[in-house]
Amino acid sequence: MSETILRAHKRVETEAVSESLPRAVEHAEVERIGANEGDSGEIETLPDGSISIPVLEEELVITRRVVVRERIVIRKETRTEHEVVRAELRKERVEIEGGNE
Structure with a gap:
C-alpha cells in the first residue's frame, strides 16, 4: 500500500x-388649494391615500370664529x-496537488 501526499492551496x-441597480425613492x-364653503376643518385621508390638512385662520365677523382658509394635500x-x-x-479558489493526476 503506497501513501499519497496531497497538498491543498487556497487563495x-x-x-x-x-x-446599475434600481432603488425606490x-x-x-x-x-395648496382653497377651502370649500362649509369645510369640516378636520384632517382627511383622500381616496388615493393622500392626506389633506386644513389650515385655519381667524376671521372677524361681529364675533371671532375659526374658519378653514385652505387645505394642504x-x-x-x-x-x-x-x-x-x-x-x-x-x-x-482551492487547488489540489498530488494524488492521481
Missing part, C-alpha cells in the same frame, strides 16, 4: 464589479432611480 480572488408633492410617490454600485467581490 482569494478579488473581482471589481459595477452594476419616495418624494412628497405639496399642493400631501401625496406620496415612489419613483425608481438607477444607481451605479461599485464593489470588490471576493471568492476563494
Whole structure:
C-alpha cells in the first residue's frame, strides 16, 4: 500500500464589479388649494391615500370664529432611480496537488 501526499492551496480572488441597480425613492408633492364653503376643518385621508390638512385662520365677523382658509394635500410617490454600485467581490479558489493526476 503506497501513501499519497496531497497538498491543498487556497487563495482569494478579488473581482471589481459595477452594476446599475434600481432603488425606490419616495418624494412628497405639496399642493395648496382653497377651502370649500362649509369645510369640516378636520384632517382627511383622500381616496388615493393622500392626506389633506386644513389650515385655519381667524376671521372677524361681529364675533371671532375659526374658519378653514385652505387645505394642504400631501401625496406620496415612489419613483425608481438607477444607481451605479461599485464593489470588490471576493471568492476563494482551492487547488489540489498530488494524488492521481
